[in-house]
Amino acid sequence: MSAAGPLVLVAALVAGVLAGERLGPAPARGLLVVAAAALLLAVLTPPSCWCTQPPHRWSCAPTLRRRVRAAIAIVAVTLVGAALMQRALDGLVHSPLASLVEARATVTARGTLLEDPGGPPYRAEALLRVDEVTPEGGGPRSAGGRTVLVTADGDSASRLRLLAAGDEVTVVGWLGPLREFDRYLRWKHVVGRLDATALIDFGDAPSMLWRTANATRDLVLAGGTSLPATERALMAGFLLGDTRGIPPAVDDQFENAGLTHLLAVSGANVAFVLSLAAPVLGRLGLRGRLAGGIAILVLFGTMTRWEPSVLRATMMAAAAMVALYLGRPTAGLRILALTAGVLIAADPFLVHSVGFLLSCGASAGILVLAPRFVAVLPGPRWMAEALGVTAAAQIGVAPVLIPVFGSMPVAALPANLLVAPVVGPLTVGGFVAGVAGGVVRPWAPALAGAFQVPIGLLVRWVMLVADFTARIPLTVDARAAWGIVAIGALAAAARRTRMLRTNAPVPAR
Numbered sequence: 001m002s003a004a005g006p007l008v009l010v011a012a013l014v015a016g017v018l019a020g021e022r023l024g025p026a027p028a029r030g031l032l033v034v035a036a037a038a039l040l041l042a043v044l045t046p047p048s049c050w051c052t053q054p055p056h057r058w059s060c061a062p063t064l065r066r067r068v069r070a071a072i073a074i075v076a077v078t079l080v081g082a083a084l085m086q087r088a089l090d091g092l093v094h095s096p097l098a099s100l101v102e103a104r105a106t107v108t109a110r111g112t113l114l115e116d117p118g119g120p121p122y123r124a125e126a127l128l129r130v131d132e133v134t135p136e137g138g139g140p141r142s143a144g145g146r147t148v149l150v151t152a153d154g155d156s157a158s159r160l161r162l163l164a165a166g167d168e169v170t171v172v173g174w175l176g177p178l179r180e181f182d183r184y185l186r187w188k189h190v191v192g193r194l195d196a197t198a199l200i201d202f203g204d205a206p207s208m209l210w211r212t213a214n215a216t217r218d219l220v221l222a223g224g225t226s227l228p229a230t231e232r233a234l235m236a237g238f239l240l241g242d243t244r245g246i247p248p249a250v251d252d253q254f255e256n257a258g259l260t261h262l263l264a265v266s267g268a269n270v271a272f273v274l275s276l277a278a279p280v281l282g283r284l285g286l287r288g289r290l291a292g293g294i295a296i297l298v299l300f301g302t303m304t305r306w307e308p309s310v311l312r313a314t315m316m317a318a319a320a321m322v323a324l325y326l327g328r329p330t331a332g333l334r335i336l337a338l339t340a341g342v343l344i345a346a347d348p349f350l351v352h353s354v355g356f357l358l359s360c361g362a363s364a365g366i367l368v369l370a371p372r373f374v375a376v377l378p379g380p381r382w383m384a385e386a387l388g389v390t391a392a393a394q395i396g397v398a399p400v401l402i403p404v405f406g407s408m409p410v411a412a413l414p415a416n417l418l419v420a421p422v423v424g425p426l427t428v429g430g431f432v433a434g435v436a437g438g439v440v441r442p443w444a445p446a447l448a449g450a451f452q453v454p455i456g457l458l459v460r461w462v463m464l465v466a467d468f469t470a471r472i473p474l475t476v477d478a479r480a481a482w483g484i485v486a487i488g489a490l491a492a493a494a495r496r497t498r499m500l501r502t503n504a505p506v507p508a509r
Helices: 005-023 029-044 062-093 098-103 154-161 180-188 208-222 229-240 248-256 267-281 286-303 308-325 332-346 348-352 354-376 381-405 412-440 445-451 453-469 478-503
Strands: 106-113 123-135 141-153 168-176 190-203 407-409 475-477
Touching: 005 062, 005 332, 005 348, 029 062, 062 332, 062 348, 098 168, 098 190, 106 141, 106 190, 123 154, 123 190, 141 154, 141 168, 141 180, 154 190, 180 190, 180 348, 208 229, 208 286, 208 412, 229 248, 229 412, 229 453, 248 453, 267 286, 267 308, 267 412, 286 308, 308 332, 308 354, 332 348, 332 354, 348 354, 354 381, 381 407, 381 412, 381 475, 381 478, 412 445, 412 453, 445 453, 475 478
Parallel strands: 141 190
Antiparallel strands: 106 123, 106 168, 123 141, 168 190, 407 475
């Protein structure tokens, strides 16, 4: 298959996933068998074929042979996507908790928190992977590791908020189906709701990875305690994607300014973290750099709770590392396609994750359009790069933002241009100041506060930009977007025509 092969296969996988959603829940074993047979056929397609009119025998041309294999592979991947989606939906409907959820049973549930508890004041909620459930008046039974939304009020909420992702808890409450405004959580494999009446036991994460990640996360956040509450909450969002403490008014400003991506960990954060580790990794051998880099990615992903955008960014970085280790560096667009394909195959519900789609869209826009924009934009190189990358990212996310939210703010372009110079120093400096401040804070709180002074200034600049640009009332809806696409296509065609006329040979006299 050509260089565009991975993109075609990802498109086929997504088409299959959407088709599987329409087909509905099912074990889909037969479909998987057919898909596996088609994949095997694509691999084992003979290098030559024969004419159907004997006695003449001839070999197929290589181009035809590749096309046949490609067609079989596309069909096979489409079938795989449909089967995987049907099986994922079947896991929601036929879970070990289904009967208890339907009966709204009172249970004692033991499991592991999948996220840091949040929610409105006086209330806490979090996703809980339930390992064991004991119905009232019955014995313990396996819950199959199914996920529920656990909610708590009053004293139980206060205690639940003290815990972190990875911690083990035991709660008493009653199960029930998701409420209408929580239905989107089914795309996170949530099979029901557990309204907790008591938190009867809890403990630290049994996993060494989770304990290390939580300790490092606490250290980074502890270093910023000298910042004002809003700046401290924004720093948690910038560095770790934790937006629980951001005031709603500030959150609205960032949304209206098109800066919410700064509060979601993505590829830029991963690149900055790896750059911090580069001096240490550079002293290791080739295998040591690969192992150390992947270990840092896993630790950082766990610190940021493996949000969909983090999954995409860390997997792309890991794939690039492996390609370099093997001496086969690969184009970024191919790595993006392979990463998206693997992640969607592992979890078909990602096609409904706005964060994942925005992350993939922004990356695709930057990889495809940014070099072209930078090449044609006038002005200094640094300005052309900043404008080109920003415009490319905004175009990349437009196909997701406009259908989901109805429009995208025009303010996003100037806002991102204004904050672009400080994003790198803010992220790298925030991690360094956070760790250093967290270490020295117990015995030198004034020094820890001094570390945060330049970071606070950078945060305030981002807040100022968000506040100013959020007041720009213009937005781009679907109709305006199509108009911009048409104008861009006409401009590109006119530019190509001028180039052809300029390069046309002059006839001899």
